[in-house]
Amino acid sequence: MASVRTCTTLSSKISNNLAWKKSIRVYRKHGVRHMSAASASGTFKASDLQIDFCPPENLKMKPAVKDLVFGRSFTDHMLKILYTDQSGWGQPRITPLQDLRLHPAAKVLHYSVELFEGMKAFRGVDDEIRLFRPNKNMERMNRTAARCSLPTFDGDELIALLKKMISVDQEWVPHTESSSLYIRPTLIGIEVFPYSTLNKVHPKLGTPVTTPYIGGHWKEQDNTSIDWLIKPTLGVQRPVEALLFVILSPVGPYFSSGFKPVSLLADPQYVRAWPGGMGMMKSGSNYGPTLEIQRYAEAKGLHQVLWLFGPEHRITEVGAMNIFIFLDKGNGEKELVTPPLDGLILPGVTRDSLLTLAREWGEFQVSERDITMTELVQASHDKKLLEMFGAGTAAVVTPVGSIHYQDQVINIPTMDHDQPLNQRFYNTITGIQYGRIASPWAMSIQ
Numbered sequence: 001m002a003s004v005r006t007c008t009t010l011s012s013k014i015s016n017n018l019a020w021k022k023s024i025r026v027y028r029k030h031g032v033r034h035m036s037a038a039s040a041s042g043t044f045k046a047s048d049l050q051i052d053f054c055p056p057e058n059l060k061m062k063p064a065v066k067d068l069v070f071g072r073s074f075t076d077h078m079l080k081i082l083y084t085d086q087s088g089w090g091q092p093r094i095t096p097l098q099d100l101r102l103h104p105a106a107k108v109l110h111y112s113v114e115l116f117e118g119m120k121a122f123r124g125v126d127d128e129i130r131l132f133r134p135n136k137n138m139e140r141m142n143r144t145a146a147r148c149s150l151p152t153f154d155g156d157e158l159i160a161l162l163k164k165m166i167s168v169d170q171e172w173v174p175h176t177e178s179s180s181l182y183i184r185p186t187l188i189g190i191e192v193f194p195y196s197t198l199n200k201v202h203p204k205l206g207t208p209v210t211t212p213y214i215g216g217h218w219k220e221q222d223n224t225s226i227d228w229l230i231k232p233t234l235g236v237q238r239p240v241e242a243l244l245f246v247i248l249s250p251v252g253p254y255f256s257s258g259f260k261p262v263s264l265l266a267d268p269q270y271v272r273a274w275p276g277g278m279g280m281m282k283s284g285s286n287y288g289p290t291l292e293i294q295r296y297a298e299a300k301g302l303h304q305v306l307w308l309f310g311p312e313h314r315i316t317e318v319g320a321m322n323i324f325i326f327l328d329k330g331n332g333e334k335e336l337v338t339p340p341l342d343g344l345i346l347p348g349v350t351r352d353s354l355l356t357l358a359r360e361w362g363e364f365q366v367s368e369r370d371i372t373m374t375e376l377v378q379a380s381h382d383k384k385l386l387e388m389f390g391a392g393t394a395a396v397v398t399p400v401g402s403i404h405y406q407d408q409v410i411n412i413p414t415m416d417h418d419q420p421l422n423q424r425f426y427n428t429i430t431g432i433q434y435g436r437i438a439s440p441w442a443m444s445i446q
Helices: 008-017 107-111 134-147 155-168 288-299 349-359 373-379 421-433
Strands: 024-027 032-033 049-050 079-085 093-096 113-116 119-125 129-132 179-187 241-251 262-266 306-307 315-317 323-328 333-338 365-368 386-390 396-405 410-411 441-442
Touching: 008 396, 024 306, 049 373, 079 155, 093 155, 107 179, 113 134, 113 349, 119 410, 129 155, 129 421, 134 179, 262 288, 306 396, 315 396, 323 349, 323 421, 333 349, 349 396, 349 421, 365 410, 373 386, 373 396, 373 410, 386 421, 396 421
Parallel strands: 049 093, 262 306, 262 396, 333 365
Antiparallel strands: 024 032, 032 049, 079 093, 079 241, 113 179, 119 129, 119 179, 129 441, 179 241, 306 315, 315 323, 323 333, 323 386, 386 396, 396 410
8 A cells, every 4th residue: 555644645636536516615724624614403514524634744654455454553534523402413524533532421431322334445446446335324324323312414415525534545545456445434422512512601711612622622712621611411311412423444354364164153042132122223232242252252263153033043143244044945946045124133235235136136036034043954954055154344245164053063065166156246246346347336436
């Protein structure tokens, strides 16, 4: 990857590459790019974006592609947008990557009032940078926000902001098909912002408090701390203030071992989600409780956890991925099975993409239905279990080689075929992502 360390060339690239609306007036003040327009309180507006470029001396060297580890490196900038019940969504800002300063009573720290998304940007074989079906991530993000008592927004506006943000840090998008730029939008409940949103007046200066805050320490005109403005509350109630931020991370392959079958632990005593819960939402509260079980599986020499539910041991998900099972139905008929979206299953973007492709191909039956471990074991015994694989943004497709379940090991010949279905899915999705296959699912950032 290139080791560009200047802001000047980046600035010119952004001006030339971004399709700014003609009605937007761009001007500079104190080294910051401003765009005129007023956001409606119902959503933020990409046309209001303010960009504060990272100083050239603070730009980081890009890691070599061979050294990329998932989620370990971060780009030079981040996006932040404040929301308050009083004022609605504030002005979007791209700033240098920085720590967030939160009051210890912030809702996100006590009641897991937060959500996140996982997306990627890909540098294609033609050097064009593309997103993959970002509208699906925005739809899911808004569904989760509504369920978590967090503010919703116009997904198209956030997509436009993501494009601009990626353009700012475009040299961080790896120049190889083995890697990509991971995008992590996050929305958290905070409720610890100052009363400036309520038009309060500085007690010493007698002037309105207008200091913009988004992650960082509050300083007022006399350079004194204004902790007197903070209004924290520890009550178990919906937050009235929230922060949406986005960070970017160049990543290599999710599994360092490459495209190889993984082994799974299937233990029915551990449950990921339940009816009426949050299984279909992308919230951190779904993931934290799974980490210890993942560690337990690794201690047994296994890679991931196959999540089961109910007395019949229904198969739901694998690790943090959706699960697919390819069966031989006899008489030359085959069936691709994935569990239905009944509230337990995350509606994955990759899941939807694989189902859409399979139905377009029309070569086998495609079913969204329940499948139990009893059916899986019987299919394996009858030599009808052809393939099993996970699907998700991080790894795209992950083949499964074995399942450890109730003192037995179920071996699956997922990669023992001349043309495995999971490999075909992987090649098609990555072909679209890297521009080798034309598709409306690929959205250029230009």
